Amino acid sequence: MMPTGVTPALIATGDSIYHANACARxxxxxxxxxxxxPPLAKAAPAAWLHSTGxxxxxxxxxxxxxxxxxxxDTTRRFAMNPRGSNPPxxxxxxxxxxxxxxxxxxx
Numbered sequence: 001m002m003p004t005g006v007t008p009a010l011i012a013t014g015d016s017i018y019h020a021n022a023c024a025r026x027x028x029x030x031x032x033x034x035x036x037x038p039p040l041a042k043a044a045p046a047a048w049l050h051s052t053g054x055x056x057x058x059x060x061x062x063x064x065x066x067x068x069x070x071x072x073d074t075t076r077r078f079a080m081n082p083r084g085s086n087p088p089x090x091x092x093x094x095x096x097x098x099x100x101x102x103x104x105x106x107x
Contacts, residue, residue: 002106003055006099014100017093021085026078031104036078041104049073053105058098062089 018024018031026037033039038049049072051057065082083089089097 003099003102005095006055006102010096010099011103014093014096014098014103017089017097018100021089021097022081023084023097026080031101036076037080038073038076040101042107053102055098055102058101059094062094062098063091 019029026034027040028034028037031040050061050066050070061080062084063082065084066080068079071079081088083094084097
């Protein structure tokens with residue numbers, strides 16, 4: 001069952017935003033992990049370092065970012081910027097990307 005407010009259209013929007021912004025550069029295409037970010041997709045498998053993978057927690061992580069000092073995987077070179085990109089994405093985009101990441105783990 002999808003979280004409240006998550007729709008197939010929101011997931012599709014999140015997919016587009018994820019791949020057009022820094023999300024895919026760091027976490028890899030389809031969330032399989034990359035040099036600068038851990039995997040986010042169940043198939044990878046996702047290693048939830050900063051949450052348990054709940055939709056609301058994914059929103060919080062994207063919104064707040066992960067400062068260098070808080071990185072649990074110290075092999076990563078870069079912190080995650082708040083709102084995940086430069087320029088930062090807005091609240092609606094954060095929710096859409098979080099929906100896409102949630103869906104990667106809940107096929």
